[in-house]
Amino acid sequence: MSLPRIAVDAMGGDEGVGVMVSGAALARRRHDRFKFLLVGDEERIKRALDSHPNMREASEILHCEDVVAGDEKPTQALRRAKTTSMGLAINAVKRGDAGAAVSAGNTGALMAMSKLALRTMPGIDRPALAALMPTLEDHDVIMLDLGANTECDARNLVQFAIMGAAYSRIVTGSDAPRVRLLNIGTEDTKGTESLQAAATRLREATGLALRFEGFVEADKINRGNVDVVVTDGFSGNIALKAIEGAARFVTDLLKDAFRSSVRSKIGFLISRPATELLRHHLDPNNHNGAVFLGLNGVVVKSHGSANAAGVANAVAVAARLLEEDLTHRIAADLAELGEDRLRDHGNGIVYK
Amino acid sequence: MSLPRIAVDAMGGDEGVGVMVSGAALARRRHDRFKFLLVGDEERIKRALDSHPNMREASEILHCEDVVAGDEKPTQALRRAKTTSMGLAINAVKRGDAGAAVSAGNTGALMAMSKLALRTMPGIDRPALAALMPTLEDHDVIMLDLGANTECDARNLVQFAIMGAAYSRIVTGSDAPRVRLLNIGTEDTKGTESLQAAATRLREATGLALRFEGFVEADKINRGNVDVVVTDGFSGNIALKAIEGAARFVTDLLKDAFRSSVRSKIGFLISRPATELLRHHLDPNNHNGAVFLGLNGVVVKSHGSANAAGVANAVAVAARLLEEDLTHRIAADLAELGEDRLRDHGNGIVYK
Known part of the structure; x- marks a missing residue:
């Protein structure tokens, strides 16, 4: 079964591009149907991809340099939805360019941006x-x-x-x-x-x-x-x-x-x-991947300090929810x- | 320094009279200035005292047979404040017949009874x-x-x-x-x-x-x-x-x-x-003894399933608060x- 690709905010989180890309690569080693849109600084993502040949044909890079800070207020982050890696990853889901977004960045900002871009699904007042x-x-x-x-x-x-x-x-x-x-x-x-x-x-x-x-x-x-x-x-x-x-x-x-x-x-x-x-x-890391439920789209929050195995789990959670069509079940x-x-x-x- | 005696609800809790009396005896072995008013069934208390000679001159028994059930609603328990071991222990503090009360019984009932009998101290809206x-x-x-x-x-x-x-x-x-x-x-x-x-x-x-x-x-x-x-x-x-x-x-x-x-x-x-x-x-048991703060009197809640060492700790907490005059400090x-x-x-x- 072919799976919509997963947008990965490569810049969010405490561990940086290396861990996000390694995590995606690890997930793909387990299930080679995974495809990715890696959002962030092209140079750094390319460097990270060097050590993961299995990612070459499975990933596209969406370049951007701006990143939401860990302690940034959601209202402030919202203004930069069109320039930050987090905002662009969510936007890819909105445009149908990706099926799900995974980010290890600022939780409040991720929630606010996801809500604004993807909207709450009919019958749900507030995502959780x-x-x-x-x-x-x-x-x-x-x-x-x-x-x-x-x-x-x-x-x-x-x-x-x-x-x-x-x-x-x-x-x-x-x-x-x-x-x-x-x-x-x-x-x-x-x-x-x-x-x-x-x-x-x-x-x-x-x-x-x-x-x-x-x-x-x-x-x-x-x-x-x-x-x-x-x-x-x-x-x-x-x-x-x-x-x-x-x-x-x-x-x-x-x-x-x-x-x-x-x-x-x-x-x-x-x-x-x-x-x-x-x-x-x-x-x-073995339970990593919190989900925002109730949105018109899948957004998964990876823990800010998750390692590559943790990020791989968050990616697997996103894939699972896409496969099983959580939104329609709800x-x-x-x-x-x-x-x-x-x-x-x-x-x-x-x-x- | 002489210490006001401590009223012990000998009937409350899951473990019964034996553990409450043993706990009091254990506390007294550590500090022989402790004196007790043991509230509950006289026969059973006397039997429990048999194995604790150090308690003989340190304790008086206040006989009663009625006990607040563990799952009883506070409003219901309040009506039996004058017949239950819990109610009588608190009442002893109110009358000045004891300095503090210790009970392992129903927390909600203990709170309600203590509040009604001892009243909240001036400047405090609600005890905690x-x-x-x-x-x-x-x-x-x-x-x-x-x-x-x-x-x-x-x-x-x-x-x-x-x-x-x-x-x-x-x-x-x-x-x-x-x-x-x-x-x-x-x-x-x-x-x-x-x-x-x-x-x-x-x-x-x-x-x-x-x-x-x-x-x-x-x-x-x-x-x-x-x-x-x-x-x-x-x-x-x-x-x-x-x-x-x-x-x-x-x-x-x-x-x-x-x-x-x-x-x-x-x-x-x-x-x-x-x-x-x-x-x-x-x-x-080593941290046993929760305190209702903000009342005109000291009431300590022992955990329902505390053992004798736990009850002894709850008694020690009550004694400490009396000695240090918590109410006046507040x-x-x-x-x-x-x-x-x-x-x-x-x-x-x-x-x-």
Whole structure:
């Protein structure tokens, strides 16, 4: 099957052109159907391509020198949509010149530019940022929103649930992923009004390709018994970073402990395969590639400090979503929910 | 120095009378100035006391049979404030019959009962639940609110900062603990209006015994470079549970990894002192004892599944707060802020 090419913002991120091009090359070594539009400084991209002969006939370069800075305000970046590597990569998707865009640049700017260029799809009020996280089981969990929308109403949360489930069906192969709303307790009375209204709406909805199972608390996100965790962007960002921070905290403590005596050092050397397994399971590069769901086009955010393997994973995520036509899946589910029933009644609460 | 006695709700929690009494006895073995009012079923308490001769002259029993259930609604529990072990323990503090109450029972009920019986202290609109968490450094970090207040305005957050700093001064011995507001980014423009207004207020305040250092993201809570993390109860609860869950997730993965081969099993046995060190550092019992700050009296929540060592720590926290007179410290700081300046202007934003 032929796949639309993927526009890669070669200039975004902390690691620069080399890592972005190596990541694309790595993805292509796994699946040679990948084709790329590499957006950025032609000289530097060409130099990077020298070490990847497999990329020669698979990639075109779109030259530009301007780049969105990591700490730039989205409103400022928007003005340079036509000159920056990020803006041009997104624009390629808009023009149909590429099927998806991948960038490791400034998340807020990427969101703002994508929204403006690609527009939100019909039936969705706000796009959301979704990411995969490891679990104790052999499949990942999807969490959204992770920071695109600081405050969300019930209507947004219901739409996030539908988008997250469509994404999860692609990732897990399940017909009806288990969806839960992130809350501070599992009882019906817990949390904000928006959460309670969203829960009611999802509980009563029929015909959706998801299984709504109520609330989930933040300590259960990674246990493997939920496929999609739905939350507003503030709480989602807090939860995601708290999990990342705690995982790093524990592994740092473990390192210190292993260094604390000669005996422990020896034990560490012997059990190295075990700790390597742990390191591999937790390595963010293996779960790299957050997706902006709800746009008329696929945009994938690679972590700013991802290595080539991480970038390759982000590229693979973009390809997967193109192949499986995520956008149409979401549209079909929204139709099932009944778009008219989702009309906003002004108070953010969804009525049937 | 003589210390007011501590009322222990001997019936609350998952572990029952035995663990609560053993915990109190353990605390007393460390500091024999502790005296207790043990509230609960007299027969069972007496039986538990049999194995702790050091408790005999240090404790009085207040008999009652009724207990607040773990899943009981706070409003329902409130009606039984005069018959339940939790209600009677709090009431002993109100009457001056005890200096502090410790309970491992239902958190919502404990909060509701404490608020009704002890009332919020002057200058505080809402009490907050604060807990200690481990860091990479050799001191704990305090986070509040952890779930007592689902939604908070700027005024609440400023008050939480003052209360948390007063608590931190006792725990860390620092004159001016480093205080930060939990947010989804560190730039001034990030987060909700309440967060931004609270940051402005704290930045401009003079004379407070704290050092306000702006925002902190959830992945930096445990790094050891912040003493007090201030947040609304919803985000705080999400962050706390996400950290607990992720720590358990990583240690579970580590266990699996150690079991994955004979070599790893041998390595595990040899490096056991290292993993025991880690286990000790992360054991919630060693950080047990969350405090309701902002009441006219000291109420400490012990974790429902804490063991005797955990209960002893909760008792020690209560004793420490009595000794150091936390309530007066908070009152002094509120006076420094200028209570009139904290008057609510209706929109939740604090004006100077």
